Amino acid sequence: MAEPVANTQLSPSKTLDSTNGHDSTMEPNQMLPQDAQLNQENDGVVSTGKRSREDDDGEERSLHPMWKTSLCSYYRSHNNTCNHGDTCRYAHGEEELRPRPDNTWDPTSERAKKALKTETDEKCAASEDVMMTEAVVDGDDIDSNHAFSKCLVHLPRRWCSEDLRNFLSQQGIAFKYAKKKNGMMIGFVTFEDEEQLKSSSKDLEGKTIGNKTVKVADVLNTNNDKLTGDGSVGKTRNLRDVVTPLAHIPYADQLEQKKTSLMQILKKLTRNARKACPDGVSLPEWILNSREIGGLPCKLEGIIASPIVDGYRNKCEFSVGYSLKGNVTVGFMLGNFREGVTAVEEATECPNVSTIASKYVTMFQEFLQHSDLPVWNRFKNTGFWRQLTVREGRTNGNTDHAETFGGIAEVMLIVQVSTANFDDALVAAEFKRLAQAFVAGATSHCPTLPLTALFVQDHQGISNVAPADAPLHLLPLPKAGGDPEIDENNNAMDVRIHDYINNLRFSISPTAFFQVNTLAAEKLYSLAGDWACLGPDTLLFDICCGTGTIGLTLAHRVGMVVGIEMNASAVSDAHRNAEINGIKNIRFICSKAEDVMGSLLREYLNMTKKQDDSNTPKSGYDIPEDSACPEAENGEMASPCPENNNGEVRSEVQKDSTSEQVDGISEQAENVTGSQLRDDVNVPKEQSDDANVCGGGNDIPGDSTCPCPQTSDMTSRSENNNAEVVSEVQNSNSSENGNTSMQQFKNVVAIVDPPRAGLHPTVIKALRTHPRLRRLVYISCNPETLVANAIELCTPSPAKIQKGNKDNRGWRNMSSAGLARHRAKSMPISEAFHPVKAMAVDLFPHTPHCELVMLLER
Numbered sequence: 001m002a003e004p005v006a007n008t009q010l011s012p013s014k015t016l017d018s019t020n021g022h023d024s025t026m027e028p029n030q031m032l033p034q035d036a037q038l039n040q041e042n043d044g045v046v047s048t049g050k051r052s053r054e055d056d057d058g059e060e061r062s063l064h065p066m067w068k069t070s071l072c073s074y075y076r077s078h079n080n081t082c083n084h085g086d087t088c089r090y091a092h093g094e095e096e097l098r099p100r101p102d103n104t105w106d107p108t109s110e111r112a113k114k115a116l117k118t119e120t121d122e123k124c125a126a127s128e129d130v131m132m133t134e135a136v137v138d139g140d141d142i143d144s145n146h147a148f149s150k151c152l153v154h155l156p157r158r159w160c161s162e163d164l165r166n167f168l169s170q171q172g173i174a175f176k177y178a179k180k181k182n183g184m185m186i187g188f189v190t191f192e193d194e195e196q197l198k199s200s201s202k203d204l205e206g207k208t209i210g211n212k213t214v215k216v217a218d219v220l221n222t223n224n225d226k227l228t229g230d231g232s233v234g235k236t237r238n239l240r241d242v243v244t245p246l247a248h249i250p251y252a253d254q255l256e257q258k259k260t261s262l263m264q265i266l267k268k269l270t271r272n273a274r275k276a277c278p279d280g281v282s283l284p285e286w287i288l289n290s291r292e293i294g295g296l297p298c299k300l301e302g303i304i305a306s307p308i309v310d311g312y313r314n315k316c317e318f319s320v321g322y323s324l325k326g327n328v329t330v331g332f333m334l335g336n337f338r339e340g341v342t343a344v345e346e347a348t349e350c351p352n353v354s355t356i357a358s359k360y361v362t363m364f365q366e367f368l369q370h371s372d373l374p375v376w377n378r379f380k381n382t383g384f385w386r387q388l389t390v391r392e393g394r395t396n397g398n399t400d401h402a403e404t405f406g407g408i409a410e411v412m413l414i415v416q417v418s419t420a421n422f423d424d425a426l427v428a429a430e431f432k433r434l435a436q437a438f439v440a441g442a443t444s445h446c447p448t449l450p451l452t453a454l455f456v457q458d459h460q461g462i463s464n465v466a467p468a469d470a471p472l473h474l475l476p477l478p479k480a481g482g483d484p485e486i487d488e489n490n491n492a493m494d495v496r497i498h499d500y501i502n503n504l505r506f507s508i509s510p511t512a513f514f515q516v517n518t519l520a521a522e523k524l525y526s527l528a529g530d531w532a533c534l535g536p537d538t539l540l541f542d543i544c545c546g547t548g549t550i551g552l553t554l555a556h557r558v559g560m561v562v563g564i565e566m567n568a569s570a571v572s573d574a575h576r577n578a579e580i581n582g583i584k585n586i587r588f589i590c591s592k593a594e595d596v597m598g599s600l601l602r603e604y605l606n607m608t609k610k611q612d613d614s615n616t617p618k619s620g621y622d623i624p625e626d627s628a629c630p631e632a633e634n635g636e637m638a639s640p641c642p643e644n645n646n647g648e649v650r651s652e653v654q655k656d657s658t659s660e661q662v663d664g665i666s667e668q669a670e671n672v673t674g675s676q677l678r679d680d681v682n683v684p685k686e687q688s689d690d691a692n693v694c695g696g697g698n699d700i701p702g703d704s705t706c707p708c709p710q711t712s713d714m715t716s717r718s719e720n721n722n723a724e725v726v727s728e729v730q731n732s733n734s735s736e737n738g739n740t741s742m743q744q745f746k747n748v749v750a751i752v753d754p755p756r757a758g759l760h761p762t763v764i765k766a767l768r769t770h771p772r773l774r775r776l777v778y779i780s781c782n783p784e785t786l787v788a789n790a791i792e793l794c795t796p797s798p799a800k801i802q803k804g805n806k807d808n809r810g811w812r813n814m815s816s817a818g819l820a821r822h823r824a825k826s827m828p829i830s831e832a833f834h835p836v837k838a839m840a841v842d843l844f845p846h847t848p849h850c851e852l853v854m855l856l857e858r
C-alpha cells in the first residue's frame with residue numbers, strides 16, 4: 001500500500017512522476033472508469049496510481065477507443081505545453097479532443113458543458129410548460145375574461161403584481177388586469193378583447209427580463225374547454241414519466257443506471273476531501289488508493305435489488321385537483337406548483353403504486369364528483385378537499401391476508417381537508433358520506449379490501465405538507481349494511497397500522513415515518529447491522545430512529561441501543577414497538593439529535609472511558625482490543641434478549657449548547673444551510689418543511705413534480721422536547737441492581753439514517769470529535785448529503801486549528817460539498833474517519849432514487 005504523501009503548499013494532492021516530470025495523478029474529473037480501463041489495458045499502471053502519457057506503441061495506441069478523449073491537465077495548467085507533444089494520449093486542447101465510445105465528452109471540456117447546458121435547458125423548457133388547471137384570477141375577473149387571458153412565464157420570482165403591471169406599461173403593452181403570484185415565475189394578464197389579446201401577445205413575444213425571455217402561454221382553465229391551449233401541454237408530459245422516469249427500462253438496467261450515477265456522486269467525496277486536506281498534512285491512504293478504483297472513496301460493492309418491483313409503496317399521498325381535461329382528479333401533480341403546474345393526473349400508469357391504493361383512489365375520486373364541497377385551489381388557497389394518503393400494513397404471513405393483496409392486511413386512509421370557512425354541519429355530513437363511501441367500496445370488492453382506519457387531517461397551509469401537529473380526527477367507519485357505526489370511541493392517537501420487519505411487529509401511527517418499501521427496507525437494515533460489527537459489547541446509537549426500526553431489529557445483537565428521534569409520535573410508536581416485541585435493552589430519546597447528541601455521547605461514553613482507564617493504562621482513544629467484529633448474522637432475527645437490559649444512565653442529558661453556534665458559523669447561517677442543501681438537491685421548499693416525513697423518494701408528495709422525497713429540515717426550529725429527554729434519561733437511571741453496566745460497551749457504533757437534508761453540523765461534530773466512536777454506518781436516501789457529511793467526517797484535521805472564517809457571505813452560492821469543505825476547516829482537531837465500503841439498496845424501483853449505505857471507520 002502506498003505511503004501517505006506529504007501534502008505540499010503547491011498542490012496538495014499531487015506527486016511528480018519522475019519518469020516524465022508530469023503530474024502523475026489524475027485530475028479527479030478525469031478519473032473516469034474509462035480512464036482506469038485505458039490505464040489497465042495499456043500500461044498496467046493502475047496499481048501504482050500512476051499513468052504513462054506517452055504513446056509507446058505509436059499508431060496502435062492512437063486507435064485505442066479512449067485515445068485523446070480526455071483533456072491533458074498538464075497541458076492546460078502549463079501554458080499549453082506538454083513534454084509529450086503529439087505522443088501524449090491526452091488531448092491538447094478542445095480541437096484535439098475526441099468523443100468517448102459512449103458518445104460523451106470529457107466532462108471538463110467545453111463541449112461537455114455545452115451539451116449539459118442544452119440538456120438542462122431542454123429539461124427546464126419542458127418543466128416550464130404552464131399546466132395551471134385552476135382558476136387563477138380573483139373574483140369576477142375570471143368568469144368573464146378568461147378567454148382573453150394569457151399566462152406569462154419566466155418572470156422574476158420576487159416580482160409582485162405591481163412589478164408586472166409596471167413592466168407591461170413600460171413596454172407599452174396594453175392590458176386590462178395583470179396578476180403575479182408571489183414566489184412563482186408566472187403571471188396572468190387579461191386583455192380587453194380578442195384584438196388586444198392578439199396584438200399585445202405579439203408585442204410580448206421575445207421580450208426579455210434579465211437574461212430570460214418571457215414566454216407567452218395559453219391559460220388552462222377548468223371552466224371552459226380550451227384546456228390545452230396550443231396543444232403543446234398535454235403532449236410534453238406524461239405522469240408515468242414524471243413520477244417513475246425509469247419505468248420504461250428493464251429493472252436490471254435501472255439498477256445499473258443508479259449504480260453509475262452513485263459512483264459519480266461518490267467521487268465528489270474523494271475530490272473534496274483531497275481539496276480540503278490541510279497544507280502540510282499527509283493525504284490519507286483512502287484518498288491515495290482511490291486512484292486504483294477510478295477515483296471512488298471506497299469500493300461501491302453493488303446495489304441490492306428490491307424484492308418487489310411493482311406496487312411496492314406502502315404509502316402514497318395523492319393530490320386532489322383538476323386534470324388537464326378539467327376533471328376533478330385524485331392523483332399526482334404533473335409538475336411543480338411554483339413553476340405554474342397544478343394539473344393533477346390519475347396515477348393508474350405509475351407502476352410503484354399498489355393495487356389497493358389505486359382502488360381507494362378511484363373510490364375517493366368518484367365520491368368527489370358528487371361532493372358539495374370544492375376541491376382545493378392551490379393558486380387561491382381556497383377550497384376543501386386537498387389530499388388522500390393511503391398507508392398499508394402487511395401481515396407476517398400467518399393470517400388470511402397472507403395470500404390476498406400481496407400480504408397487505410391493514411389500510412389507513414388519511415384525507416386532508418381545509419375546514420376553515422365551511423359550515424360545521426355540512427362538513428360533518430360530508431365526512432359521514434365519505435366514510436360510508438369507503439366502507440361500501442371496500443366491502444363491494446371481492447375479497448373485501450382491508451380498511452383499518454379513516455382519518456381526516458385539517459390543514460390550512462399553502463402546500464399539502466402539513467406539520468406533524470396538524471389536527472387529526474378519526475372518522476367512525478360504519479359497518480357494512482347500514483349497521484351502527486363502529487370505532488366511535490377510539491382515540492385517534494391510539495389507532496395505528498402494523499407491519500413486520502425481520503419478524504418483529506411494528507406499530508405505525510398516521511404521521512410517523514416508516515420506509516415505504518418494507519421488504520427492501522428489511523435488506524437495508526440487515527446490511528447496516530452486518531456492517532456495524534455488532535456484539536454483546538456494543539452500544540449502538542440509532543440516530544434519527546423514527547419508529548425504532550433499525551435499533552429494534554438489531555437490539556438482540558448488541559448490549560444496548562439508544563435511539564434518537566425528534567417526532568414525538570414516532571417515539572411513542574418506538575416505545576410501543578419495543579414493548580410488543582419484548583425488547584428491553586433499548587432507550588428512545590425524543591429530541592432533535594443536534595440538541596442532545598454531544599451530551600448523550602459524553603454521558604454514555606465518558607463513564608465508560610473512565611472505567612476503562614482505571615482498568616487499562618492505554619489511551620481511551622484506542623480501539624478496544626476485543627472489539628473484533630463478530631460473525632454477521634445477515635440480519636436474521638433471533639428472539640429478543642431481555643437479559644440485555646443493562647444500559648443504565650447516571651445523569652441527566654443536557655441540551656447541547658453547541659447547536660446554537662457552530663464554529664463561527666451563526667445559527668442563522670446554519671439554518672439557511674439547511675435550505676441550501678435543500679436547494680442543492682432540488683427539493684421544493686413547500687415539500688421540505690415537514691420535519692417528520694423524509695427519505696429518498698419516501699413519500700410521493702401530493703404537491704410535487706415527482707415522487708421525490710419530502711425533506712425534513714434538520715435545522716428547522718420545531719418544538720424542542722428537551723424536558724422529555726431529561727425525563728427519559730432519568731427513568732433509565734433507576735438501575736435495578738444499583739450498578740451500571742456501562743463498562744461492557746467496548747464497541748461503540750452509530751447508525752445514522754437522517755432525512756434528505758443530512759445530519760445537522762452539530763451532530764457531525766459530536767460524532768467526529770468523540771474518540772470512542774470508532775465505527776459509523778451512514779444510511780442515506782440522498783447521496784449528495786451523505787457525501788457532504790462524509791467530507792466533514794473524513795477530512796484530516798490540520799496540525800493546528802485554523803480559526804473559522806467569520807465572513808460567511810459566500811456560503812449562499814456554495815454547493816453542499818463546498819460548504820462541507822468550509823466547515824471541515826473549523827472542525828476541532830480530531831481523528832478523521834475513512835470510508836471503508838459502500839453499497840446501495842434499491843427501495844424505489846422505477847425512480848432515480850435509492851438508499852446508499854456507507855461504512856466509516858477510524
Ligand SMILES: C[S@@+](CC[C@H](N)C(=O)[O-])C[C@H]1O[C@@H](n2cnc3c(N)ncnc32)[C@H](O)[C@@H]1O
Nearest residue numbers: 513544545546565566567592593692712753755
Ligand atoms: C429517513 S427517516 C429514518 C427513520 C428510521 N431510521 C427508519 O428507517 O424508519 C429520518 C427520521 O429522522 C427524523 N428526524 C428528522 N430530523 C431530525 C432531527 N433533527 N433529529 C432527530 N430526528 C430527526 C425524522 O422524523 C425521521 O423519523
